[in-house]
Amino acid sequence: MVDIAVESAVPAHLRTVRGRPLRVPEDYVPQFPSFVARHPESVSQLVMAYLGGAATPDLDGADGPRHHDRAVGHGETVTTAYWDDPTAFERWAAAHRAAWLATPGHWLEVAAPGVERYETIFGRRSRPEGAAVLAEGFSGAIREHGYWGGMRDRMAAAQTDPLHRPGDLAAEQEGDVVRVRPQGSLCLIRSGQDWTDTTGDERRMYLEEIEPRLREGMEFLRTEGRAVGCLANRYLTVLDADGAPSERSYGWSWWRSLADLERWAESHPTHLEIFGAFGRMAAAQRGRIDLRLYHEVVVVEPHEAWFGYRDCAPGTGLLP
Amino acid sequence: MVDIAVESAVPAHLRTVRGRPLRVPEDYVPQFPSFVARHPESVSQLVMAYLGGAATPDLDGADGPRHHDRAVGHGETVTTAYWDDPTAFERWAAAHRAAWLATPGHWLEVAAPGVERYETIFGRRSRPEGAAVLAEGFSGAIREHGYWGGMRDRMAAAQTDPLHRPGDLAAEQEGDVVRVRPQGSLCLIRSGQDWTDTTGDERRMYLEEIEPRLREGMEFLRTEGRAVGCLANRYLTVLDADGAPSERSYGWSWWRSLADLERWAESHPTHLEIFGAFGRMAAAQRGRIDLRLYHEVVVVEPHEAWFGYRDCAPGTGLLP
Numbered sequence: 001m002v003d004i005a006v007e008s009a010v011p012a013h014l015r016t017v018r019g020r021p022l023r024v025p026e027d028y029v030p031q032f033p034s035f036v037a038r039h040p041e042s043v044s045q046l047v048m049a050y051l052g053g054a055a056t057p058d059l060d061g062a063d064g065p066r067h068h069d070r071a072v073g074h075g076e077t078v079t080t081a082y083w084d085d086p087t088a089f090e091r092w093a094a095a096h097r098a099a100w101l102a103t104p105g106h107w108l109e110v111a112a113p114g115v116e117r118y119e120t121i122f123g124r125r126s127r128p129e130g131a132a133v134l135a136e137g138f139s140g141a142i143r144e145h146g147y148w149g150g151m152r153d154r155m156a157a158a159q160t161d162p163l164h165r166p167g168d169l170a171a172e173q174e175g176d177v178v179r180v181r182p183q184g185s186l187c188l189i190r191s192g193q194d195w196t197d198t199t200g201d202e203r204r205m206y207l208e209e210i211e212p213r214l215r216e217g218m219e220f221l222r223t224e225g226r227a228v229g230c231l232a233n234r235y236l237t238v239l240d241a242d243g244a245p246s247e248r249s250y251g252w253s254w255w256r257s258l259a260d261l262e263r264w265a266e267s268h269p270t271h272l273e274i275f276g277a278f279g280r281m282a283a284a285q286r287g288r289i290d291l292r293l294y295h296e297v298v299v300v301e302p303h304e305a306w307f308g309y310r311d312c313a314p315g316t317g318l319l320p
Numbered sequence: 321m322v323d324i325a326v327e328s329a330v331p332a333h334l335r336t337v338r339g340r341p342l343r344v345p346e347d348y349v350p351q352f353p354s355f356v357a358r359h360p361e362s363v364s365q366l367v368m369a370y371l372g373g374a375a376t377p378d379l380d381g382a383d384g385p386r387h388h389d390r391a392v393g394h395g396e397t398v399t400t401a402y403w404d405d406p407t408a409f410e411r412w413a414a415a416h417r418a419a420w421l422a423t424p425g426h427w428l429e430v431a432a433p434g435v436e437r438y439e440t441i442f443g444r445r446s447r448p449e450g451a452a453v454l455a456e457g458f459s460g461a462i463r464e465h466g467y468w469g470g471m472r473d474r475m476a477a478a479q480t481d482p483l484h485r486p487g488d489l490a491a492e493q494e495g496d497v498v499r500v501r502p503q504g505s506l507c508l509i510r511s512g513q514d515w516t517d518t519t520g521d522e523r524r525m526y527l528e529e530i531e532p533r534l535r536e537g538m539e540f541l542r543t544e545g546r547a548v549g550c551l552a553n554r555y556l557t558v559l560d561a562d563g564a565p566s567e568r569s570y571g572w573s574w575w576r577s578l579a580d581l582e583r584w585a586e587s588h589p590t591h592l593e594i595f596g597a598f599g600r601m602a603a604a605q606r607g608r609i610d611l612r613l614y615h616e617v618v619v620v621e622p623h624e625a626w627f628g629y630r631d632c633a634p635g636t637g638l639l640p
Contacts, residue, residue, distance in 0.1 A: 024579060025482060025579045028579070028583075146587065147587060148468045148469075148586050148587075149343065149469070162345060164345040257345065259344060259345045263344075272595070272596055272599065273596070276589070276592055276596055279589045279592065280589070283589060
């Protein structure tokens with residue numbers, strides 16, 4: 001085993017007496033380092049807004065997001081915008097939401113979790129993606145990874161909360177927009193890969209062995225996911241500043257609960273194939289990996305999520 | 321999901337208020353049924369004695385084991401004997417242990433856990449193996465399986481105990497026998513397969529795809545296991561009543577802790593290959609599986625384990 005000094009993924013100001021223990025013993029040391037995003041203590045809530053539609057939403061101005069990116073997949077164009085000031089988001093939404101949803105085919109999905117129900121993981125301490133772009137920086141090597149259950153163990157709320165309050169989805173027409181209102185909490189994951197830096201065997205293994213399995217797993221979740229608790233899944237390619245496809249992609253899915261996401265990741269053949277293909281590549285490369293992986297996971301209560309769809313095809317996002 | 325009524329793997333008389341929650345939420349339902357052995361409430365301790373040596377130990381008489389089997393592998397012959405009356409075992413050991421260890425090359429390894437640190441799992445409610453032969457019968461379908469962590473969740477002690485008190489091994493000469501004394505608790509698993517009933521594609525897949533990966537995993541644990549907390553591993557073929565190899569085998573290993581066994585099972589490429597090969601076969605067979613799988617796992621405190629080796633090669637069992 002590699003002996004590395006580790007710190008807790010849970011930031012110091014959110015630590016409490018654990019009513020629910022970590023899944024690993026005190027002396028657990030991960031086999032390789034991973035890192036989490038560290039946000040300022042003053043940040044208590046994050047906002048992640050996903051805007052579906054080929055148009056470019058108005059994201060400039062004082063209340064605009066601190067970071068956004070655009071991505072395409074399955075005929076959809078999605079702009080993802082991040083705020084760490086929920087009141088700024090509220091002002092932005094008041095000014096721009098109705099206009100965005102005035103266009104047929106547009107939709108908006110928002111997750112605005114308290115930071116205690118948010119966690120990230122990155123393989124490198126550079127080139128943050130997603131909400132981590134808003135962070136102050138990265139942690140040192142953290143303890144809570146390299147085992148099934150690390151995702152939950154990294155989330156501050158899980159120190160005391162089972163994070164399991166699933167409920168039905170209620171859809172209702174509100175003017176021209178169909179609103180979907182979750183009756184329980186939901187879990188959201190954005191899980192990304194960046195193969196820009198890969199070369200040689202590693203690049204070939206990513207493109208020929210890992211990516212096809214990743215695509216199969218994403219397709220399973222998109223078409224059959226509801227049976228395992230996945231309410232919606234999109235597999236998207238990030239666009240660069242010129243609007244051209246980059247060598248970065250991400251899977252993005254809504255789940256009935258964190259537990260359902262855990263079960264799929266740990267046991268479903270489609271995910272184990274992805275996991276196994278990555279493990280074989282890491283072994284073949286003797287750990288010298290240029291592929292960059294990261295994810296962000298949140299659990300939102302009903303009042304922290306917002307879903308609206310304007311004349312969208314059935315099955316878009318959380319639409320029935 | 322298949323909707324099946326489930327019961328707790330933890331027997332009613334050993335249930336208590338969980339200080340350590342199950343790894344799955346209240347509404348978790350496994351995708352397929354599995355069962356555990358149910359012993360009489362009067363049984364508070366089990367004894368599993370492994371006797372290494374080609375001779376047949378004296379197991380008859382009033383204090384003999386209630387069940388035993390014999391197996392071979394890597395040039396070793398091992399008789400495994402089970403008691404559910406520890407005082408009968410003590411009398412048997414007083415009468416026979418010294419004689420067994422009088423023969424060079426013989427060894428004896430004993431685990432005698434309280435039943436609260438013992439768990440089993442079986443895919444079928446028939447043909448018990450190992451300690452389950454001593455049981456009154458099988459449970460109904462249980463809840464705590466089909467996810468990583470089920471092993472721990474099935475063990476009664478884990479309701480309140482992290483089951484993690486690893487320690488060093490101390491070896492010392494005692495007459496002609498080398499005794500190994502664990503300074504902390506140990507974990508033991510016997511994990512078996514019976515392919516007697518398999519036919520056609522399933523048999524071919526077991527023999528050509530699963531078994532070679534199982535053999536590789538067992539060989540990894542035997543030769544490199546210490547780095548992941550596996551102190552000893554044997555992969556054995558069970559002998560039938562006539563002493564001929566049967567179509568049943570088991571892996572049997574001592575671990576530094578239950579947590580180390582969990583980490584290997586959940587994350588090591590050698591075990592994920594085994595797990596993946598089995599999953600592919602189950603999918604190909606659409607769940608109609610004639611391969612029988614079972615395991616028994618115990619955690620023993622230092623005073624519940626006994627190891628003695630008479631002129632055995634270095635590295636035999638827990639020998640340095």
